[in-house]
Structures are given as structure tokens and as C-alpha cells.
Amino acid sequence: xxxPALSSPRHLSRRSLMTTGVLAAGAMGVAAPAVGxxxxxxxxxxxxxxxxxxxxxxxxPGGLYGYGLAPGQATVPGPVLEMYEGDTxxxxxxxxxxxxxxxxxxxVDYSTDSDGSPLNASYNDPGETRTxxxxxxxxxxxxxxxxxxxxxxxxxxxxxxxxxDHGTAGVAKGLYGALIVRRRGDILPEKQFTVVFHDMTxxxxxxxxxxxxxxxxxxxxxxxxxxxxxxxxxxxxxAHRWADNRTGMLEGPSDPSQVIDNKDLNPGSSFGFQVLAGxxxxxxxxxxxxxxxxxxxxxxxGLFLVRNADGSMPPGAEEAIHRFRGHTHQHGR
Amino acid sequence: xxxPALSSPRHLSRRSLMTTGVLAAGAMGVAAPAVGxxxxxxxxxxxxxxxxxxxxxxxxPGGLYGYGLAPGQATVPGPVLEMYEGDTxxxxxxxxxxxxxxxxxxxVDYSTDSDGSPLNASYNDPGETRTxxxxxxxxxxxxxxxxxxxxxxxxxxxxxxxxxDHGTAGVAKGLYGALIVRRRGDILPEKQFTVVFHDMTxxxxxxxxxxxxxxxxxxxxxxxxxxxxxxxxxxxxxAHRWADNRTGMLEGPSDPSQVIDNKDLNPGSSFGFQVLAGxxxxxxxxxxxxxxxxxxxxxxxGLFLVRNADGSMPPGAEEAIHRFRGHTHQHGR
Amino acid sequence: xxxPALSSPRHLSRRSLMTTGVLAAGAMGVAAPAVGxxxxxxxxxxxxxxxxxxxxxxxxPGGLYGYGLAPGQATVPGPVLEMYEGDTxxxxxxxxxxxxxxxxxxxVDYSTDSDGSPLNASYNDPGETRTxxxxxxxxxxxxxxxxxxxxxxxxxxxxxxxxxDHGTAGVAKGLYGALIVRRRGDILPEKQFTVVFHDMTxxxxxxxxxxxxxxxxxxxxxxxxxxxxxxxxxxxxxAHRWADNRTGMLEGPSDPSQVIDNKDLNPGSSFGFQVLAGxxxxxxxxxxxxxxxxxxxxxxxGLFLVRNADGSMPPGAEEAIHRFRGHTHQHGR
Ligand SMILES: [Cu+2]
Ligand SMILES: [Cu+2]
Ligand SMILES: [Cu+2]
Numbered sequence: 001x002x003x004p005a006l007s008s009p010r011h012l013s014r015r016s017l018m019t020t021g022v023l024a025a026g027a028m029g030v031a032a033p034a035v036g037x038x039x040x041x042x043x044x045x046x047x048x049x050x051x052x053x054x055x056x057x058x059x060x061p062g063g064l065y066g067y068g069l070a071p072g073q074a075t076v077p078g079p080v081l082e083m084y085e086g087d088t089x090x091x092x093x094x095x096x097x098x099x100x101x102x103x104x105x106x107x108v109d110y111s112t113d114s115d116g117s118p119l120n121a122s123y124n125d126p127g128e129t130r131t132x133x134x135x136x137x138x139x140x141x142x143x144x145x146x147x148x149x150x151x152x153x154x155x156x157x158x159x160x161x162x163x164x165d166h167g168t169a170g171v172a173k174g175l176y177g178a179l180i181v182r183r184r185g186d187i188l189p190e191k192q193f194t195v196v197f198h199d200m201t202x203x204x205x206x207x208x209x210x211x212x213x214x215x216x217x218x219x220x221x222x223x224x225x226x227x228x229x230x231x232x233x234x235x236x237x238x239a240h241r242w243a244d245n246r247t248g249m250l251e252g253p254s255d256p257s258q259v260i261d262n263k264d265l266n267p268g269s270s271f272g273f274q275v276l277a278g279x280x281x282x283x284x285x286x287x288x289x290x291x292x293x294x295x296x297x298x299x300x301x302g303l304f305l306v307r308n309a310d311g312s313m314p315p316g317a318e319e320a321i322h323r324f325r326g327h328t329h330q331h332g333r
Numbered sequence: 334x335x336x337p338a339l340s341s342p343r344h345l346s347r348r349s350l351m352t353t354g355v356l357a358a359g360a361m362g363v364a365a366p367a368v369g370x371x372x373x374x375x376x377x378x379x380x381x382x383x384x385x386x387x388x389x390x391x392x393x394p395g396g397l398y399g400y401g402l403a404p405g406q407a408t409v410p411g412p413v414l415e416m417y418e419g420d421t422x423x424x425x426x427x428x429x430x431x432x433x434x435x436x437x438x439x440x441v442d443y444s445t446d447s448d449g450s451p452l453n454a455s456y457n458d459p460g461e462t463r464t465x466x467x468x469x470x471x472x473x474x475x476x477x478x479x480x481x482x483x484x485x486x487x488x489x490x491x492x493x494x495x496x497x498d499h500g501t502a503g504v505a506k507g508l509y510g511a512l513i514v515r516r517r518g519d520i521l522p523e524k525q526f527t528v529v530f531h532d533m534t535x536x537x538x539x540x541x542x543x544x545x546x547x548x549x550x551x552x553x554x555x556x557x558x559x560x561x562x563x564x565x566x567x568x569x570x571x572a573h574r575w576a577d578n579r580t581g582m583l584e585g586p587s588d589p590s591q592v593i594d595n596k597d598l599n600p601g602s603s604f605g606f607q608v609l610a611g612x613x614x615x616x617x618x619x620x621x622x623x624x625x626x627x628x629x630x631x632x633x634x635g636l637f638l639v640r641n642a643d644g645s646m647p648p649g650a651e652e653a654i655h656r657f658r659g660h661t662h663q664h665g666r
Numbered sequence: 667x668x669x670p671a672l673s674s675p676r677h678l679s680r681r682s683l684m685t686t687g688v689l690a691a692g693a694m695g696v697a698a699p700a701v702g703x704x705x706x707x708x709x710x711x712x713x714x715x716x717x718x719x720x721x722x723x724x725x726x727p728g729g730l731y732g733y734g735l736a737p738g739q740a741t742v743p744g745p746v747l748e749m750y751e752g753d754t755x756x757x758x759x760x761x762x763x764x765x766x767x768x769x770x771x772x773x774v775d776y777s778t779d780s781d782g783s784p785l786n787a788s789y790n791d792p793g794e795t796r797t798x799x800x801x802x803x804x805x806x807x808x809x810x811x812x813x814x815x816x817x818x819x820x821x822x823x824x825x826x827x828x829x830x831d832h833g834t835a836g837v838a839k840g841l842y843g844a845l846i847v848r849r850r851g852d853i854l855p856e857k858q859f860t861v862v863f864h865d866m867t868x869x870x871x872x873x874x875x876x877x878x879x880x881x882x883x884x885x886x887x888x889x890x891x892x893x894x895x896x897x898x899x900x901x902x903x904x905a906h907r908w909a910d911n912r913t914g915m916l917e918g919p920s921d922p923s924q925v926i927d928n929k930d931l932n933p934g935s936s937f938g939f940q941v942l943a944g945x946x947x948x949x950x951x952x953x954x955x956x957x958x959x960x961x962x963x964x965x966x967x968g969l970f971l972v973r974n975a976d977g978s979m980p981p982g983a984e985e986a987i988h989r990f991r992g993h994t995h996q997h998g999r
Contacts, residue, residue: 106902106927106928107907107925107927109905109946109947110905110947111947111948111950112947112948112950112951112952112982112986113982115904115905115950115952117904117953118989119951119953119986119989119990120950120951120982120986121982121985121986121989135946137946139916139919142853142915143853144851144853145587145917145918146853146913146915146916146917147915147916147917147918147919147921148915148916148942148945149907149908149909149914149915149916149925150925151907151925152925153907153924153925153926164959164963165963166955166959166962166963166967168959168960168962168963171959172959185477187475187476187477187479227900228959229958229959230958230959230960230961232565232599232898234560234599234600234601234602236439236601238448238450239442239443239448241440241482241484241486242482243482243922244924245922245923245924246922246923246924246925247479247922248482249475249479249480249481249482250472250479250480250481250482250922251478251479251480251920251922252478252480252920253472253480254584254585254811255480255922256576256578256579256580256583256584256588256590257578257579257922258486258577258578258579258604259440259482259483259484259485259486259579260486260602261439261440262439262601262602262603263602264597264599264602264930266898266900266930266957266958267900267957267958267959268900268902268928268957268958269900269926269928269929269930269957270928271924276481279481280442280468280470281442281443281444281445282444282445284444284445284448284453285445285452285453286445286448287450287452289499291599291600291601291602292562292563292599292600292601293497293499293501293504293505293561293562293563293600294501294563295563296499296501297497297498297499297501301499316445316446316453316454319454320445320452320453320454323451323452323454324452478920518810520808520809520810520812565898565932567893567932567933567934567935569772569934571781571783572775572776572781574773574815574817574819575815576815580812581815582808582812582813582814582815583805583812583813583814583815584811584812584813585811585813586805586813587917587918588813589909589911589912589913589916589917589921589923590911590912591819591910591911591912591937592773592815592816592817592818592819592912593819593935594772594773595772595934595935595936596935597930597932597935609814612814613775613801613803614775614776614777614778615777615778617777617778617781617786618778618785618786619778619781620783620785622832624932624933624934624935625895625896625932625933625934626830626832626834626837626838626894626895626896626933627834627896628896629832629834630830630831630832630834634832649778649779649786649787652787653778653785653786653787656784656785656787657785
């Protein structure tokens with residue numbers, strides 16, 4: 001199974017990334033800053049580790065482009081990149097294509113030369129290799145009881161240079177992926193799914209060719225939802241719900257967050273959450289889809305297959321998948 | 334006054350629903366689960382009561398369809414359905430029409446056969462009666478201090494089967510309504526208004542035929558706002574505001590929620606809040622409207638009439654209503 | 667530099683407004699209400715001061731209209747108006763134009779005659795002067811531990827009477843501005859920027875003529891983002907981020923708010939946040955832009971110039987500005 005949005009490849013890449021770091025404090029020659037002292041530059045990142053990753057931007061069949069962790073393994077979306085607050089990620093981007101392109105992250109710290117934008121002359125020319133440095137930080141005291149936020153969140157990265165100064169062609173062709181910054185102590189998932197709503201597609205595909213995500217009953221699965229392109233969407237998942245906050249879980253009974261199962265997913269935005277697959281509802285085939293009616297009718301729908309706890313197929317699941325493959329796109333394509 | 338979005342019918346139906354439950358623990362033959370133990374199926378719902386409701390899906394004049402609590406009483410939107418976390422709602426849906434249709438809820442737990450989707454063969458054929466079971470739950474501990482969210486929220490239900498596999502025709506013709514799951518201890522309102530922004534309409538009507546909601550000065554009124562269709566909107570209420578969280582109220586001085594009076598209301602999303610009618614601003618005629626300029630100019634505007642505390646009309650109110658009825662739709666319809 | 671969205675004019679106007687208040691309790695002849703007692707009318711505002719401001723609505727070159735604090739000084743957007751919870755703002759609006767117009771605020775309390783809407787006959791005829799009264803309040807106990815929200819927030823004001831009953835022509839031509847209500851103890855910024863996404867423009871301008879906001883490294887700058895018009899947008903700021911709550915800062919480690927750098931900015935909505943300019947990333951030229959690809963390509967992009975701490979230009983900044991001015995609008999205009 002080589003679908004980049006499915007859980008196993010993601011999970012492997014997460015694990016490999018999580019273990020390749022080296023302690024950065026010594027390497028960078030700076031001391032840990034005192035909380036409450038606003039600092040600039042890389043000093044604040046020194047509490048964590050530095051992880052080095054090589055990404056390959058490649059042309060794919062069907063006019064697509066993708067990022068991959070090894071030559072010939074580019075996917076749409078690209079691999080999930082992860083770090084803990086305080087870590088630094090050094091991305092060496094190898095541009096194997098004949099197009100100008102870059103990688104631009106959301107949520108983390110970077111100098112202008114890692115901005116990934118033509119504005120700051122930060123991109124890879126065709127065939128060029130270039131290193132981008134992304135730093136992260138923990139929250140730090142501002143004044144009174146308030147804190148300037150840290151980097152933790154469900155973020156994303158994307159091209160910012162192909163076609164236009166905003167990477168419109170690169171994004172349209174698949175140069176995007178998920179970036180997660182965790183706080184220490186955050187609960188780790190067993191599986192991860194990346195869902196990109198991009199114009200009338202999910203991960204640049206339309207039903208019934210959209211990803212079918214799979215988990216066994218009770219597994220903790222993490223969804224990372226990202227919006228791109230020119231259109232506006234709402235992401236809906238059947239039979240599961242999450243808190244509309246940083247983690248999707250409640251911090252306790254006084255956490256005021258709204259609990260939702262439908263959320264705006266618009267260009268440049270992202271969010272994430274964890275659910276226990278089928279918890280309270282049982283195994284089966286559950287839809288996720290854009291809730292804009294002519295988008296779901298037009299193909300912005302996919303399946304979340306919750307198998308029995310032992311991995312076997314629950315009753316009715318085969319029939320539902322068969323219906324989906326045969327009947328979904330009665331309205332075009 | 335038989336406007337389904339107005340407060341009195343809603344309030345009555347809420348009351349009747351709240352008193353028809355029977356204890357479910359014994360009936361379902363399961364013990365209450367321990368907090369922190371992920372469970373599947375109906376067991377978790379056993380702490381509450383089971384309420385049984387019969388809904389009638391009917392064709393209405395003007396090409397509309399509606400849900401109602403008794404034959405001949407279908408309305409657009411349908412009745413407000415309510416439950417407390419832990420309760421189960423068994424909806425027996427009588428399809429009196431010649432169309433395939435269903436009822437699909439947001440926010441609650443249901444097995445695939447209560448999904449309301451053709452994908453899971455969960456719908457009523459023409460003339461068919463079918464029972465859908467919606468369960469709910471309280472939050473439960475995940476790990477550390479985090480909790481998997483419960484079901485409490487301002488949700489909604491809608492057709493998922495008429496016209497397309499996503500119920501596009503059913504939603505377009507009025508098959509939608511509000512669903513509220515409360516936590517024990519939540520403050521109850523004196524009045525309830527349901528506002529559905531659906532394409533260029535409010536509750537499938539345009540100004541000046543949109544609902545005029547009424548309350549007396551100081552009454553606690555609950556608004557449930559729901560989005561449907563293909564277009565994107567922003568809901569704005571004059572002279573009142575709410576916290577952008579689960580209840581619309583602040584949990585205390587450290588509740589960080591933004592306070593708002595304008596919120597995105599997009600297909601499949603919903604939210605709710607309570608205000609004290611005219612509190613701090615006095616009685617009068619206040620607009621609620623979509624804040625997209627060509628939507629409000631085109632008819633997505635209605636009135637919130639706050640009467641004096643004794644129910645009499647405040648100065649200027651009659652004139653404002655007269656202006657609204659005469660002048661609102663100078664830009665077409 | 668007379669750009670109304672830039673920091674210095676804003677900061678001056680804020681300071682002048684903050685010091686012109688007079689104690690209102692005696693003037694209004696009412697006692698402070700007890701917390702928990704729902705009240706109507708102006709009584710609740712009596713804990714603060716009353717500030718009186720004269721605003722001039724004027725026609726500007728290029729078919730624009732603006733609000734200003736003195737004759738001949740109208741700008742697009744208008745001045746930032748500020749108050750603390752409990753304060754009252756009395757706005758005397760001088761209409762120097764030949765158009766019907768008004769001023770309608772979000773977030774604060776006002777009687778129907780200060781609504782700014784033709785519905786309530788609340789507007790200025792051509793040449794007319796009219797006073798609008800905006801009151802504000804602190805949160806007050808509702809029941810249990812919940813509180814009805816106070817007025818604090820990043821709000822806005824705009825015309826509600828030119829062209830249509832919703833002020834569509836006035837908003838389209840520039841009659842809008844930021845309104846901030848603070849809680850006592852809120853951190854004050856050193857600079858303020860107002861960004862209005864209005865159809866395909868930022869502050870009714872397109873790149874490269876959009877505002878270039880400037881700050882020195884480490885300065886605390888406040889962004890107030892407002893949406894208007896008919897289109898939907900997402901506001902993105904490079905290399906900085908904020909908490910998606912009332913202040914943009916976290917209340918502490920248990921504040922569950924998502925941290926974001928991209929947020930929906932749709933008609934009638936507003937939000938604000940503070941960042942330390944270049945904190946963690948260094949000085950340089952950073953983009954802010956709508957993240958809808960054809961909007962950013964079409965001109966919805968501007969620059970945030972973070973100078974060195976001493977105000978000098980950082981390396982590469984001149985080149986970036988030059989690129990922006992020469993190359994941004996390759997896609998039209
Ligand atoms: Cu969509
Ligand atoms: Cu609208
Ligand atoms: Cu835009």
C-alpha cells in the first residue's frame with residue numbers, strides 16, 4: 001500500500017524522524033534562554049534536538065509533483081513531518097524537476113532565507129539542492145498571566161515558488177504535506193491520516209479514487225486536515241467528533257471548547273485531532289466528505305473503514321465499499 | 334403562530350421530549366462503563382434515559398419537505414430535538430412521501446444502520462417507516478489530564494438520501510432541524526430560535542418573509558444557527574454577542590474564548606448561544622442577517638423583536654417592522 | 667507617512683482617546699449594578715468613563731469615502747477607536763458628503779437610535795451631524811459558574827446606510843475601521859496595524875500598493891484584521907503566529923486554544939492579536955497575504971518590514987521590497 005495519506009507509511013516516517021535528532025544545544029553553541037526574555041534568532045530553539053531530513057521534490061505521473069523522503073518515493077501529499085516544541089528541523093530539499101519550487105512551512109520559526117518565497121529569494125532553481133531550517137519553541141511568559149504561544153500545532157508545508165510568487169502551480173499539482181509540532185506529553189497516535197481539501201479534490205483525487213483510510217476498532221487515529229487552492233470547504237467525518245482546540249481533546253471539564261464534527265477547511269488553514277476508531281459506534285464504513293453539497297456530490301468524499309478489533313471485515317462493509325465504488329460519482333467526472 | 338423556528342413550539346417540544354424518557358440501563362442490560370475504558374457500541378449510553386420520538390417526513394406546499402412530531406405538522410426547519418449527555422434518542426421516522434429520504438444526525442453516536450446514508454443502506458424508501466438510534470455520552474479520560482470529548486453541543490440533523498447520496502435535494506427542500514445535547518447543569522433557555530442559512534435563504538425564506546423572532550426584554554433566548562447548501566455565509570446579530578465556545582457563555586475570567594457577534598455559518602456547521610433579550614441595549618427591533626453584503630441585500634435578513642418586559646411594543650418598533658416589510662428587498666428576490 | 671493603517675497615527679489616536687474620558691457615573695446619574703442582576707439600558711456602563719469623539723465622514727479621491735478624527739483627515743480604514751470594558755464612547759458623526767451614511771459598531775451596546783441602520787431610522791442624511799452612543803460592559807455572572815460575556819474584543823465599525831439598507835456602497839468605498847474594547851490589565855501594544863480584507867483588496871488597495879507595515883525587531887505590534895464585502899478570505903502572516911482566542915496570547919499552559927498563522931477573514935468578522943516583531947525569526951521582509959491562491963496572485967498581499975532593533979534596514983530587505991514592487995502583480999491589474 002503506497003498511499004501517502006495512509007497510516008503506515010506516515011507512522012514509519014514519524015518514528016524515523018523522531019529518532020534521528022542530535023542534541024542541538026552544544027552544536028549551536030548557545031545556552032538555553034530564560035523564560036520571559038524575548039529573544040530572536042535560533043537561540044530559543046536550543047532546548048530541543050536538531051533533526052536532519054532530505055526531501056526530494058519529484059515529478060509524478062498525471063502532471064503531479066510530490067515531496068518524498070527518498071528518491072523515487074515522492075507522494076501526494078508528502079510525508080508527515082514531526083517535531084517537539086524546541087526542536088529544529090533542517091530540510092535539505094533536492095529539486096529533481098525542471099521547475100522553480102520551494103518548501104514553505106506554517107507555524108514554525110525560520111529566517112528569511114528559509115522562507116521558501118521568491119520575495120526573499122528563497123527557493124530551489126531547477127536541479128538545485130537547498131537547505132531550509134525550521135525552528136520551534138515552547139510558550140514563554142509575556143506579562144501578567146499571559147504567554148506568547150509556542151509552536152505546537154497541526155501545521156503544514158507547501159511549495160511557495162512554482163508558477164507564481166505564491167506557488168500556485170506547485171500547490172495545485174500536489175506539493176503539500178502535514179507538519180506536526182507536539183508539546184512534550186502529548187498523546188501519540190497509532191495511525192495518521194492526512195486529508196488535503198484542494199479545490200474539488202481530496203489529496204488531488206476525486207471519488208471513488210479518494211483515499212480509503214483504515215483502522216481497527218479502538219485504535220487511536222490522528223487526522224490532519226489541510227486546505228489549499230481557491231475554494232472554500234467544510235470537512236465532515238461521520239460518527240466521530242472532536243474538540244475545536246489544539247489537540248481535539250478536552251483539557252478537562254472546564255475546557256470551554258466547542259465539540260464539532262464539521263469544520264471550515266479553507267486555503268492555508270489546517271487542524272488535527274485524534275479519535276478512537278469506531279468508539280461508541282462500532283466498526284463499519286464511515287464517510288468523510290466536504291459538506292458543501294455540490295462538492296460532496298461532485299466527488300469530495302472518501303471512506304474511513306473501521307475494521308473489527310482483530311482486523312477482520314465487519315458485516316456490511318464490503319457492500320458499502322462496493323456501493324461507493326459504483327455509485328458515488330453519478331454526478332459527473 | 335405556526336412558524337417552526339419560533340420559540341413556543343420549540344419550547345413545548347423540548348419539554349415533551351425531556352419527559353418521555355425511560356431509564357435505559359436496565360432495558361439495555363449493560364452496566365455503566367468505567368471512565369477511561371474505551372468502549373464501543375451502546376454500552377456507554379447506559380447512564381442516561383432512552384427517549385422515543387416519532388417523526389413524520391411530509392411534503393409541504395411550495396415544493397418543500399419537512400419533519401414534524403405529528404402527522405400534518407411538518408415544518409421547515411423541523412422540531413428542535415434535545416437530550417442530555419448519556420441519553421439515547423430512538424427516532425421512528427415515518428416517510429409519508431414518494432421520495433427516498435433519511436435522517437442523519439451530527440454530534441451523536443450511531444451504528445452504521447442509523448447512519449442515514451445510502452452508503453450504509455440506511456434510509457427510508459417511499460412510504461417506509463424506519464427507526465434510527467442516536468446515543469450520546471459524557472467526556473471520558475484519555476491519558477494525562479486530557480479527555481475524549483462528550484456529545485454536548487448545538488448540533489443538527491438533516492436528510493442524507495433524497496436526490497443524491499448526500500441528500501442534496503432533501504436539504505434543499507427543507508429536511509433539516511436542530512439537535513441539542515446538553516451537559517447536566519447547563520442553563521436552560523426560556524425561548525429557542527432555529528436559524529438555518531441555506532443558500533440565499535433563511536429557513537428557506539427570503540426577506541421580508543424571513544422569521545421575525547420575538548422575546549420580552551430580559552428573557553433568556555437560545556439561538557441555534559445551522560448552515561446548509563452550497564454557499565458560505567456569516568451570521569450577524571445586532572446589539573447582542575456571545576462567546577465563541579460550547580455554550581456562548583464564559584466559564585469564568587480565565588476562559589480565553591473570543592467574544593463575537595458575527596460567525597462563519599457554512600454548510601454542515603452549527604453553533605448556538607444564549608442571550609438575554611435586549612440586555613444592556615433595551616427593547617426594539619434588531620436585525621439578524623448574513624454579513625456578506627450581496628446576501629443581506631438579496632434577502633438574507635430577519636428581525637429580532639425585543640418587546641418591553643410586559644410584552645407591549647416599544648416605541649419605534651412598529652415603524653421599523655413596516656420599513657422592513659416595505660423596503661428590504663429593493664434589490665430583487 | 668499618512669497611511670491610516672500604519673502604526674504611528676493609530677497609536678497617537680489611541681492615546682488621545684484614552685485620556686479624553688470623563689467619569690460617567692455621576693454624569694449618568696446611576697449607581698453601579700450588582701453583578702448577577704441582568705439590567706438593561708445604560709446603567710451597566712456606569713463603572714467606566716465616557717469619551718467623546720467627533721468623526722468626519724468625507725469623500726476622498728478615487729471614489730473612496732473615509733472616517734477621520736478631524737476635518738480633512740479621513741482615511742481608509744478609519745482611525746482605531748478604543749475603550750475599556752465599562753467605558754462609553756459618544757461618537758458625533760459629521761457627514762460632510764452628499765450621501766446618506768452612518769456608523770454601526772460590532773461588539774458594544776447601543777440603543778436602537780444608535781444602531782446606524784435605516785431599519786431604525788438611525789443614520790446621517792447628507793450634511794447632517796448625529797451622535798451615536800456606544801456602551802460597553804464587563805462579564806457578569808449568569809448561573810452556576812458561567813458568565814454572560816463582556817464587551818472586550820477586537821471589533822470594528824462600518825457604514826450601514828449608504829447605497830442599501832446594509833451600507834453596501836459605503837463599505838465598498840472605505841467606510842470602515844477597527845474598534846478595540848480591552849479588559850483592564852490587557853497588555854498594550856507599541857504599534858497597531860489595521861488590515862481589512864475587502865473583496866479583492868487590502869484596505870481598498872492591491873499589491874504593490876497595499877500597506878507596508880513597519881516595526882523594529884522585538885516591538886510588540888498589534889494586528890487588527892477585519893473582513894468585508896462579498897468574498898471569503900484567509901489571512902496569513904509569515905513567520906509569526908498567535909493563539910486563536912480573545913487576545914492571541916495563551917492564558918497559561920492549560921489554555922486549550924489552537925495556535926494558528928492562517929485564519930478565515932470573512933465579511934463582518936474581525937480578530938486581533940499581538941506579536942513581537944521578528945521574534946525567533948529575525949528581521950526582514952515578511953509577507954502577509956490572503957492564502958486563497960487566486961487572491962494572493964491577484965494582489966491581496968502586503969509586506970511586514972521588521973527592521974533591526976535600532977531601526978536600520980536588515981540585509982536583503984531593500985531587494986525584497988524592490989522585487990515586491992516590480993513583480994507582484996504579474997497576474998493582472
Ligand atoms: Cu468543499
Ligand atoms: Cu450569506
Ligand atoms: Cu482572499
